[in-house]
Amino acid sequence: MKGKGGCILFLILIGCSILPVCSNFIHSPLYRNSRDLNDHTILSEVAFSTYIGGSMDDTIDCIVVDDSNNTYIAGRTFSQNIPSGGNLRFEYSACSDYYVMKLNSSRGIEYLTYIGGSGYEGSPDLNPIGACSIDVDDLGRVYMTGTTGSSDFPLVHPWQDEQNDISDCFALRLSSDGGSFQYSTFIGGWGLDFGTTIKVDTSYNAYICGWTRSEDFPTMNSIDRSLSGNSDLFLLKLDHNGQLVFSTYVGGSGSETAQGTSSLFLDEARNSYIIGSTTSPDLRITNNAIEYNAPTRDIFFWKVSPNGGFLSGSYFGSIDSDEVGGICVDDLGYIYLTGSTTGTITLNHSIGSNPSAFVAKFTNTGNLLHTTGFGGSGIDYPLGLFVDNDHCVFVTGYTYSPNFPLEDSIDGIYDGLGDCFILKLSSGGDQLLFSSYLGGSAEDIGFTVTATPYHNIMLGGAVNSLDFEIINPLNSTNEDLTGFIIEIEDEWEDIPLTTSTTTTTSTTSPPSSSITTTTLPSDLTDELNSVFLLNSILLAGLGSELIVLFLMVRHIVRNRRLSYS
DSSP: OOEEEEEEEEEEEETEEEEEEEEEEEEEOOTTOOGGGGGGOOOEEEEEEEOOSSOBBBOOOEEOOOTTOOOEEEEOOOOOOOOOTOBBSSSOOOBBBBEEEOOOOOSOEEEEEEEEEEEEESSOSSSSTTOOOEOOOOOOOEEEEEOOOOTTOOOOOOSSSSSSSOOOOEEEEEOSSSSSSEEEEEEEOSSSSEEEEEETTTTOOOOEEEEOOOTTTOOOOOOOOOSSSSSSEEEEOOOOOSSSEEEEEEEOOOOEEEOOSSEEEEOOOEEEEEEEEOOOTTOOOTTOOOOOOOOSOOEEEEEEEETTTEEEEEEEOEEEEOEEEEEEEEOOOOEEEEESSOOOOOOOOSSSOOOOEEEEOOOOTOOOOOOOOOOOOOOOEEEEEETTOOOOEEEEEOOOOOOOOOOOSBBBOOOSSSSSEEEOOOOOOOOOOEEEEEESSSOOEEEEEETTTTSSSEEEEEOOOOOOOOOOOOOOOOOOOEEEEEEEEOOOOEOEEEEEEEEEESSHHHHHHHEEEOOOOOOTTTTTTSSSEEEEEEEEETTTTTEEEEEEEEEESSSSEEOOO
């Protein structure tokens, strides 16, 4: 979420004269005015947590938070009775369905809609295969992809109107109230097709990544028009009406797969970044990029232009098997990926006793900058990845490590059957800023992580635990496997400012003025493009003196707050 530039006009009273002063500022909606920010500690206070689900199995696969702090949730369900707050749009169909839920900024339910036909949509379990993905445009319309086994899946203005096999990818867009489909289409061939991630640009084009075993998967304006091995990734683009712009296979002579909802990222220039696992030694990569390194399975990523052209690519991994987690790109163009390995990779930074999970950072052209390993004595699987405006890295997933590295944790106890985790790394990857288990007495998993406009962290997944901690819940009961969502408050560190007063004398009216100035700490003077929040200003002319009282200025930079009164 980026701040918006603007201009503010101050009227300064000097004697009997009014002097207008125009000052540029950058505004970002980081605060709710009702919050007491002085009590915050780094990611250690839970603002909201709840189960999402009904009497059968349910998951949360994907969460998106818009600029107005509305939260959109999507997942898989067998439950006909997910609480809807009386705002149910489409009813449960059969077998398993996907669902979309919108929460308002107060975390009340705006709507719930089921999505599916008479067959199976995904499968609600702890496996990320079959998960759905959503994104939201500036009009509040939800875009969705996933996998359907329903020949009667609801279609509206489709460019592919028939299901070709027992499992096809699909894409759709909902109206802003969740009550109608604006378009909906099958995507696939005569093989298995899985949609994993969807992103939307500012012109309402949708980009979809997934993987396929179909030799006749629909292609257009392609980098690669044929299935090269057992399975390939695919990347496609739909225009604002849901019609195909380009579609391409991405693969080599082996097998390529993707999992989770972080296998695609879209930057502001509309370049697509896709990530997957591969057994192909002959994938297209950039000159001087990391080469294939495994007889079993490596990770790879590609950067693709807005019109579907190849820009760059690289392998990454050990000589043993590597599993992909997700990919993200920051506002400077640096590429981050996460995954896990059964082998050994060269680490610049190591966190924990026996790290098997990692975050790697690359330049925008695909050159490796550094790798941070993290984990404990068990197996650790990262699935969700997010990078904030300060370039800190957030990862969620699940761990079987009783000694997973913790820092300022909410839950410091591993419960023995596998727990969800959430961690925060510095941009340089050398500092663990926050890390915690999240779970109860049974198996729990994190699928997705993102941030709110107030820099709180929002994550979701699925829990088998009946004793998962809930706060201000929408649903306080868990029948079996159930989705969960948790919002964790971020840190604000008070840093005092120093002030000084100078007096100037003039032979003209007014004869003198008193001006109070503020000095920023030396380590912040090079960050003048950071976000400034001006809470209140008192400007008054008293006789011949100009008095400017800044009651409180907050300078937000890398989770620090500057204040004075």
